[in-house]
Amino acid sequence: MADVELTHLTKRFGTTTAVDDLSLAIADGEFIVLLGPTGAGKTTLLRLVAGLERAEAGAIAIGGRDMTREPPVVRDVAFVFQQYSLYPHLSVYDNLAFPLRSPVRGMSEAAIRQRVEETAHLVRIHDKLANRATRLSGGQMQRVAIGRALVRRPAIYLMDEPLSSLDAKLRSDLRLELKRIQAELGATILYVTHDQTEAMTLASRIGVMDHGRLVQIGSPREIYRDPVNSYVATRLGTPSINLLPADLLPADQLAVGTRTVGARSEHILISRVSGGLARGRVVRKEHLGGHVNLHVLIGGAEVVKRVDADTDFLVDDPVDVALHVPLCFDHHGDRLDAGGADANT
Amino acid sequence: MTTAAHSVVEPSPRSKAIAGTLVILYAVISMIPLVWIGMTALKTPSDAIAYPPKIIFTPSMAGFCDLFTTQSRQTEDYIKTLPPPTDTCDEITRSRGLVTAGPSNFLPRFFNSFIIAFGSTFLAVALGTLAAYGFSRFKVPMADDLLFFILSTRMMPPIAVAIPIYLMYRELGLSDTHLGMILLYTAVNVSLAVWLMKGFIDEIPREYEEAAMIDGYTRLQAFRKVVLPQAATGIAATAIFCLIFAWNEYAFAVLLTSGSAQTAPPFIPIIIGEGGQDWPAVAAGTTLFLIPIVVFTVLLRKHLLRGITFGAVRK
Ligand SMILES: Nc1ncnc2c1ncn2[C@@H]1O[C@H](COP(=O)(O)OP(=O)(O)OP(=O)(O)O)[C@@H](O)[C@H]1O
Ligand SMILES: [Mg+2]
Numbered sequence: 001m002a003d004v005e006l007t008h009l010t011k012r013f014g015t016t017t018a019v020d021d022l023s024l025a026i027a028d029g030e031f032i033v034l035l036g037p038t039g040a041g042k043t044t045l046l047r048l049v050a051g052l053e054r055a056e057a058g059a060i061a062i063g064g065r066d067m068t069r070e071p072p073v074v075r076d077v078a079f080v081f082q083q084y085s086l087y088p089h090l091s092v093y094d095n096l097a098f099p100l101r102s103p104v105r106g107m108s109e110a111a112i113r114q115r116v117e118e119t120a121h122l123v124r125i126h127d128k129l130a131n132r133a134t135r136l137s138g139g140q141m142q143r144v145a146i147g148r149a150l151v152r153r154p155a156i157y158l159m160d161e162p163l164s165s166l167d168a169k170l171r172s173d174l175r176l177e178l179k180r181i182q183a184e185l186g187a188t189i190l191y192v193t194h195d196q197t198e199a200m201t202l203a204s205r206i207g208v209m210d211h212g213r214l215v216q217i218g219s220p221r222e223i224y225r226d227p228v229n230s231y232v233a234t235r236l237g238t239p240s241i242n243l244l245p246a247d248l249l250p251a252d253q254l255a256v257g258t259r260t261v262g263a264r265s266e267h268i269l270i271s272r273v274s275g276g277l278a279r280g281r282v283v284r285k286e287h288l289g290g291h292v293n294l295h296v297l298i299g300g301a302e303v304v305k306r307v308d309a310d311t312d313f314l315v316d317d318p319v320d321v322a323l324h325v326p327l328c329f330d331h332h333g334d335r336l337d338a339g340g341a342d343a344n345t
Numbered sequence: 346m347t348t349a350a351h352s353v354v355e356p357s358p359r360s361k362a363i364a365g366t367l368v369i370l371y372a373v374i375s376m377i378p379l380v381w382i383g384m385t386a387l388k389t390p391s392d393a394i395a396y397p398p399k400i401i402f403t404p405s406m407a408g409f410c411d412l413f414t415t416q417s418r419q420t421e422d423y424i425k426t427l428p429p430p431t432d433t434c435d436e437i438t439r440s441r442g443l444v445t446a447g448p449s450n451f452l453p454r455f456f457n458s459f460i461i462a463f464g465s466t467f468l469a470v471a472l473g474t475l476a477a478y479g480f481s482r483f484k485v486p487m488a489d490d491l492l493f494f495i496l497s498t499r500m501m502p503p504i505a506v507a508i509p510i511y512l513m514y515r516e517l518g519l520s521d522t523h524l525g526m527i528l529l530y531t532a533v534n535v536s537l538a539v540w541l542m543k544g545f546i547d548e549i550p551r552e553y554e555e556a557a558m559i560d561g562y563t564r565l566q567a568f569r570k571v572v573l574p575q576a577a578t579g580i581a582a583t584a585i586f587c588l589i590f591a592w593n594e595y596a597f598a599v600l601l602t603s604g605s606a607q608t609a610p611p612f613i614p615i616i617i618g619e620g621g622q623d624w625p626a627v628a629a630g631t632t633l634f635l636i637p638i639v640v641f642t643v644l645l646r647k648h649l650l651r652g653i654t655f656g657a658v659r660k
Contacts, residue, residue, distance in 0.1 A: 052555050072558040079559045085552035089574040098570075102561030148560070 002063030002155040002188060003028040004049065009058035011044055011212075018044040020212035021058070026156070029186040031179075032217075033199045035235050036209030042192040043082055045209070046158045049190065051075050062155050073104065078149035082160040082192075085145070086133035092144055093129040096120060099152050115151050122177065123147040138165045146174070150181065156188045163198065175201060196236055200224075208232045230333035233262045239293050239304040241327075242268070248299045251323035255336035262327035265306040269322045270296060270313070278318030285315055296321055379635075385628035393624040407441070408625025410434035411618055412451050412633075416443040418619070443619075451630060454612040459637070460523055461608055462591040465530035469587045470580060472531070473538020474546075478568060480539070481546040482554075492543070495536045503533050504596045514601055521606045529597060534587040541586065545579025546572065581648035585641065592638050609634050 004026040011019040018041040026032050034042045047053045049060060051072040059068045067075050078099070086095050096116045100107050107115075120126040123143040128136060133144065146162050163171045179202055182189055193199055199206050200220045207217040208231075216228045220236075227233040233241045242263040246254060251261060280298030292311055296303045298321050313319070328336040356364070385393050387404040390411075416438055424444060430436040438445050476495075480488055510529070511520075519525030549572060557567035573580075599611040613630035616623050642649065 050555075050559055052559070071563075072555075073561055073563060077559060079556065081552060081556065083552060085550065085556045087553060087556070087571055089571075098557070099560035103566070104561045148556075152560075 003030075004063075004156050004188065004190070005059075005061040006045075006049070007059045007061075009045070009048060009060065010056045011041075011048055011053055012056055017212050019048060019055075022212065022214050023058075024207065024214060024217065026188060026190060028188055031182055031187075031189045031202055031204045032191065032207055033203035033205075034190070034192045034207045034209055035194070035196075035199050040209040041212040042209055043160055044212075046079065046160055046190060046192065049075075049156070050077050050079050050158055076155045078152045078154040078157050080145050080149045080157070080159040080162040082164075086136075086141055086148075088132075088134045090133055091129070092120075092125060092131050092133055092136070095133050095144055096129075096147050096151055099148060119147045119151045122150060122181070123174070139167065139170060142166060143174075146178075153185065156190060159189065159191045161192055161194065163193070163195070171195075172197075178202065196238065200236070206236075208235050226335075227262075227327065228335050230260060230262055230327075230329045233327060233329075237264050239265065239306055242301075242303050243329075244301055244303065246328075248301060249303075249321055249323050251326055253325045253337075255328040257330055258328040258336055259331040260329040260333065261323060262329060263303065263323050264326075265304075267323050267326040268303060268305045269324055270294065270305060270307075271320050271322070272313070273318055273320045278320055280319050280321055282313050282315050282317045282319060285311075285313070382628045382631050385624055386632045388625050388628075390618055390623060390625055393628075405437065405625075406433060407437050408623075408629040410437050411449075411623050411626035412616065412629045413449055414438070415446045415449050417446045418442060419444050449616075450607075450612065451609075451616075454607055454609045455633070457523065457602075457606055458592060458608040458610070458634075461526040461530065461606070462588055464523070464527040465534060465591045466584055466587040468527065468531040469534035469538045470542075470584050472535050473583065474542045474573075474576065474580060476535075476539045477542035477546050478572065480543050482551060492540070495539050498532075498536045507596070507600055510597075511600055519601075521602050521604055523606050526598070526602060526606055526608070529601070530587075530591040530594060534590055537586060537590075538583050541583045542576070542579055545576050545583075549575050578648045581645045585645055585649050588641060589638060 006022060006024045006026075009019050009022045010017065020041070022041075022045065024032070034045070036042050044053060048055050049062075051067070051070060055068065059066060061067060062075055062077070087098060090098065093116060096119055097112050099105075100112045100115060116129075117126065120129055123146050125140060125143045125147060128140060133141070136144065142162065142165050146159075149157055149159070163174055166174065175198055181187065182202075191198075191202065203220050205217055206220050206223045208215045208223065210231055216223060216232045218226070223232060224236045227235075230241075230243055234243070244261050244263060246258040246261050249261075249263075254261065280296045280303075282294060283297045283302070284295040286293040286295070287309070289309070291306050291309050294305050294307050294311065294313055296305070296319055303321055307313070330336050384402075386408045387406075388399070388402055389405045389407050392399050392402045392405075393408075410433075414434060419442070421442065424439055424442070427439075427444065430439055435445055479485060480492060485491065514520045514525055517525075519528070553571045553575070554564065554567040557571045558564060562570065593610065594608075595610040598608045602608060602611065609630065613627055613634060616626045616630065618626060
């Protein structure tokens with residue numbers, strides 16, 4: 001395992017800048033999760049670290065050694081691709097053994113067998129070891145792809161949405177497994193996902209990317225409670241944060257110059273009012289098992305708040321809404337009261 | 346007009362029947378010359394030139410005997426003084442008033458064909474695969490122009506440059522040598538090999554090599570372990586096309602080979618027997634000449650079929 005340092009990395013494809021002047025220092029044993037919309041440059045960043053793309057500018061150091069111009073072989077990284085590229089002409093066993101059979105490692109077949117079997121158990125594919133890699137379901141392929149990375153003990157694991165095609169149960173199992181392996185091996189991991197739960201539970205730090213830039217990086221708690229702008233605020237939290245005009249609803253502690261307020265469920269107070277005085281109305285209840293998303297139409301905007309499943313609000317109930325210390329953003333969407341939310345707890 | 350409803354993917358029984366009939370008809374028509382050659386190979390020289398042609402005849406091995414041996418005419422008295430014949434060919438030959446003088450040139454010529462066709466096929470496919478990989482994976486300056494240039498070598502019949510090649514080969518001492526013929530057929534086939542293989546390699550996602558390179562292999566090792574196995578189908582298809590050309594090539598073989606490197610195609614048609622062309626021997630030679638290519642094609646037919654329709658259907 002090793003630390004990885006990216007400084008001022010830039011990568012262009014023609015006119016699109018996929019990665020834009022991005023700097024990031026990953027400490028040894030850290031689990032960094034990258035969040036960002038499609039096309040943000042997450043895959044490109046991983047490919048730069050792996051040496052599959054050559055950066056136009058900037059430097060990459062792995063374990064203190066400058067690797068900017070080195071080929072993938074010497075970088076000693078493991079990569080789980082977004083499209084799990086299993087070798088179609090090999091069996092599952094041979095796919096898992098492939099990295100270990102590399103001439104640079106020179107492991108004995110017996111040692112390889114042991115490691116492959118361990119890993120196969122870990123990703124629960126041991127009953128399919130003899131299968132051709134193409135004779136697997138999507139989720140099984142993805143587990144083999146993860147296994148092919150986990151058989152190795154590289155400087156850093158790069159994982160591009162490794163759990164995306166698994167069912168919810170397996171996904172949460174493997175999530176726990178991954179976290180356990182990471183803690184056990186002290187592995188350094190750079191991980192891309194669109195899944196908030198994965199980001200919140202796995203990350204030591206979350207990096208939010210947009211248009212090739214790293215907009216913010218911090219602990220999951222920081223990113224959730226103290227986003228630097230409205231864009232980052234929309235990345236985390238279910239239901240997603242309500243962005244509302246500052247003067248729409250009564251709110252306490254608004255910063256000066258606030259144009260937009262960001263209201264998460266915990267910032268929203270819904271009260272029942274009687275008669276024609278109510279400004280809002282419940283328009284929809286989404287039952288999500290353990291809780292309910294309550295949609296309230298007020299002043300032409302729809303506000304969503306997560307409430308208990310046994311809530312006694314009904315559709316068409318007249319209500320009023322107030323905000324308690326919401327996040328404040330200026331007309332660019334940048335935070336005005338940064339640090340304020342944390343100061344309140 | 347009324348049409349019965351039918352499945353979009355499944356042809357109607359009537360169109361299937363028409364297609365089947367056409368295919369069978371075509372197959373039968375194409376088979377007639379082959380059957381004729383096979384029959385002629387089993388006739389005696391006099392049956393072979395009989396008019397009207399004999400459909401029913403007594404099979405004879407005379408053609409094959411003439412193909413593999415040279416003979417000389419001897420008097421009946423002399424033949425009587427010889428020890429008894431050692432094999433069937435001797436017997437047949439002597440019954441025609443001839444004796445076996447020695448082996449013919451057929452086997453060496455056949456062997457030349459083997460060396461030259463397989464040698465040039467191997468070279469063309471190897472070079473073609475490497476070049477195609479380069480074109481497919483790297484930014485080659487002026488790649489499109491180069492590819493067009495490679496293709497353009499096929500635009501005129503190779504025989505159009507026969508005279509310059511003849512002169513060149515004479516100067517370079519390549520006339521009537523195995524090396525010369527292998528180089529020539531390689532040069533003709535390599536353009537086909539590059540284009541075919543480029544199509545196949547383009548279809549292999551580069552992610553596999555990227556994964557292999559990250560897994561600790563150099564590009565060359567990744568090429569060998571990941572690209573080649575997946576290109577096997579393409580390589581087999583390309584090899585068949587190259588082999589068929591090199592095996593059947595006639596014009597250059599006539600022009601550039603006469604002795605030690607002569608291939609079977611210029612040799613077979615001019616087998617002369619007593620009183621002119623020895624048709625059964627020619628037919629026997631042709632029959633044997635067809636066998637290797639048929640065997641090779643049948644062995645690789647699955648690859649060949651996939652190769653021809655490649656790119657038309659995506660997995
Ligand atoms: N090989 C390439 N050639 C040209 N443009 C590319 C190439 N690879 C990526 N891009 C562009 O770079 C940008 C970033 O792409 P990238 O694949 O890194 O996005 P991503 O964040 O991984 O998206 P997703 O979440 O959909 O996987 C996109 O605009 C994409 O079109
Ligand atoms: Mg991606």
